[in-house]
Amino acid sequence: MQPDILIIGSGMGGATLAASLAPSGRRIVILERGERLQDCPEARDPAAIFRRAFFKPKEVWKDAQGRSFEPGNYAFVGGNTKFYGAVLLRYRAEDFRPLRHIEGTTPGWPIPYEALEPYYSRAETLYRVRGDAGSGDPTEPPHSAPYPFAPIPDEPDIAALRAAFAAQGLHPVPLPIGLDIDAWLKRAPTTWDAFPCTTGAKSDAESCGLAEALKHPNVTLLTGAKVTRLLAEGRKVTGVEVERNGTREVMTAPLVCLSAGAVMSSALLLASANAEHPNGLANGSDQVGRNFMNHNLTGMVAWNPFRRNRTVYEKTIQVNDWYLTGGPEGEPLGNIQMLGRITGPILAGEAGLPLWLARHIADHSIHIMAMSEDLPDPDSRVLWRDGVVLDGRRTNTRAHDLLVARLKRAMKRAGWPVVMARGFPKSKPSHQCGTARMGADPETSVVDANLKAHDLDNLYIVDASVLPTSAAVNPSLTIAALALRAGAHIGGLQ
Ligand SMILES: Cc1cc2nc3c(=O)[nH]c(=O)nc-3n(C[C@H](O)[C@H](O)[C@H](O)COP(=O)(O)OP(=O)(O)OC[C@H]3O[C@@H](n4cnc5c(N)ncnc54)[C@H](O)[C@@H]3O)c2cc1C
DSSP: OSSSSSEEOOOHHHHHHHHHHHHGGGOEEEEOBBOOOOOOGGGGOOOIIIIIIIIIOOOOEEETTSSEOOOOOOBBGGGGGSSSBBBBBOOOGGSSSEEEEEEEEEOSSSSOOHHHHHHHHHHHHHHHOOOOOOOOTTTTTOOSSSOOOOSOOOOOHHHHHHHHHHHHHOOEEEOOOOOOHHHHHHSSSSTTTOOOOSSBBBBBBBIIIIIHTSSSSTTTEEEOOOEEEEEHHHHTTEEEEETTTTEEEEEOOOOEESSSOHHHHHHHHHOOEEEEEETOOTTTOTTTTTBBBBEEEEEEEEEETTTOOOSOOEEEEEEETTTTSSSTOOOOOOOOEEOOOOHHHHHHHHHHOOHHHHHEEEEEHEEEEEEEEOOOOOOOOEEEEEEEEEEOOOOOOHHHHHHHHHHHHHHHHOOOOEEEEOOOTTTTTTBOOOOTTTTTTTTTTTBBBBSSSSSOTTTTOGGGGOOOOOSSSSSHHHHHHHHHHHHHHHHHHO
């Protein structure tokens, strides 16, 4: 039976869109290249994850210099959310307007915060977010509904850090997290960031969006179904080439939604070039692949040989005092949030230290992260040359350096005198976004405010690629809210 809607990808964008469209009764087929992640000892084994890269797909991309690398992305049902830190933060209201940063002004969104707000609330319900909108965060945008659950409690060492930050005049507040902490800890006492969930404790795209969608008999998930190309004639996508079980077939539907993630969605559009669309599909603006963003991220290990860190998960607080200000002329610097407990095997894997030394440092340190906005740059881009080429360029590094310096100072004042900091490598595009941006003008953007491609009448792009700006908060909740909004729009079409 021919589907009404094909959704390519079952990550945050695709699964949430499917959940939104499922009650419409339309026949929906989700094409996902990965399989469901099965429980196994490695799922909670830091050495398997961080040293042996057990779950990483055998995938190779190239950088701008032609050097091959294995990206830190995952290909399972649920996409990258299977491994995510489940921080489900809203963009701030100011992020939707042009914002002056040290190295440039952001373009602003085609919709204001208020247009997305109801969908943020729905996304927080769907993804069972634990948070507190009234906690005194100076940047918290208005919420029309409270979080469905109270925040995950701080462990004592994090409560002490929270008090030490507050004593400095900062405003540490709970991180909104999609996780049932008791259910998570039942499987094993680890943090959850970068650990895959196999029990449904983490609110990921598989356990929430997809599970909701698959309650409806009109929704089908096909796993191991890798889309290699979209076919198009004129203003219409006419088919989707799929490799599955060693065979290749063309599937068709009146509506196609591309949700393969910011790098893969743009790569697919570029790889689908044909005589009528020589620059790739949906690319009349020449913006497909451009404006690739990935946040400026620095992880810190703040060490005190005379203190012990007794935490299991750590990841419960954030600080936004420098989110909208702090630069030399009051420019934004970014968000600060706990990393998630770094243990000896994790530090050994990430920093290449001997395990005994890594264990000692990890157990006498606190682990925190600075995150700054990456600004859209047309030269920062994904290209297709018989494979993915990622020419990602960092922007706004001055603001990030200032944020890192402020956080280091705050950690030292909080009683952690030695702070080791390291930027996340370019090979880990975990917060990738922006390669098919939304906008009102078809000359400068790829999709409109409903996420429909300007150039194609039956193609929607529903994932991180449509974000016009990266802001300085984790992207998933915004992707989910946009997917719910796009679903409401598509659901209303005849
Ligand atoms: C370790 C880690 C921690 C993170 N922590 C956070 C966090 O705490 N909070 C947060 O907001 N974000 C976090 N992120 C980022 C978050 O996971 C992504 O922003 C989000 O998953 C992006 O959603 P998406 O729909 O764009 O893509 P994805 O969720 O990656 O989904 C894309 C899907 O498309 C599938 N696909 C790709 N190509 C094809 C193809 N050709 N054919 C068929 N299927 C295909 C993929 O397998 C995948 O399932 C983290 C990411 C990582 C890696």
